[in-house]
Amino acid sequence: MAEQSNQKPKQQPNGDCPAEGYTPASFEKRAAAWMGIAYVLMILFVINFAIYTGGRELPGTFPLFLVPVSVTLAVVLLRRMKLGTCPGGIPGGVLGIGLCAAGVGLGLALGVPALLSALGVQ
Numbered sequence: 001m002a003e004q005s006n007q008k009p010k011q012q013p014n015g016d017c018p019a020e021g022y023t024p025a026s027f028e029k030r031a032a033a034w035m036g037i038a039y040v041l042m043i044l045f046v047i048n049f050a051i052y053t054g055g056r057e058l059p060g061t062f063p064l065f066l067v068p069v070s071v072t073l074a075v076v077l078l079r080r081m082k083l084g085t086c087p088g089g090i091p092g093g094v095l096g097i098g099l100c101a102a103g104v105g106l107g108l109a110l111g112v113p114a115l116l117s118a119l120g121v122q
Contacts, residue, residue, distance in 0.1 A: 027079055031072050038068040060114025063107045070103035 025033075042065065046058060077096045080086040086093040116122070 028076055031076050035068045035072040039065070042068070056118075058115060058118045061111050061118065063109075064111035064115065066103050066107035067111075070100040070107065074100035074104075 046061075049058060050056065074097050077086060077093050077100070081090060081093040086096075088095070
């Protein structure tokens with residue numbers, strides 16, 4: 001039995017060795033990936049709206065693009081505060097989360113009315 005554990009991993013038919021030492025992405029990288037997905041969906045909506053309405057734009061909706069980054073940063077800060085690795089400690093984390101909440105609030109307060117008026121919803 002001990003001889004089997006000392007053997008090299010067998011090669012697969014395509015010549016690759018099985019993955020050893022796989023390290024999954026960190027929490028921050030996964031959060032950034034979800035933020036990227038949100039931005040892609042937002043950009044696709046804006047581009048498709050312009051294409052299907054004959055070039056109409058969505059003026060004043062740029063503040064909505066502040067929301068995904070604010071939410072992602074708040075989630076990462078909460079996680080780091082829970083683990084005790086937040087830069088600036090608890091006060092720095094609370095300040096960062098407060099700024100993120102202000103970013104979400106401003107983004108929604110300025111962007112949603114502009115989006116609704118651009119879409120013709122009163």
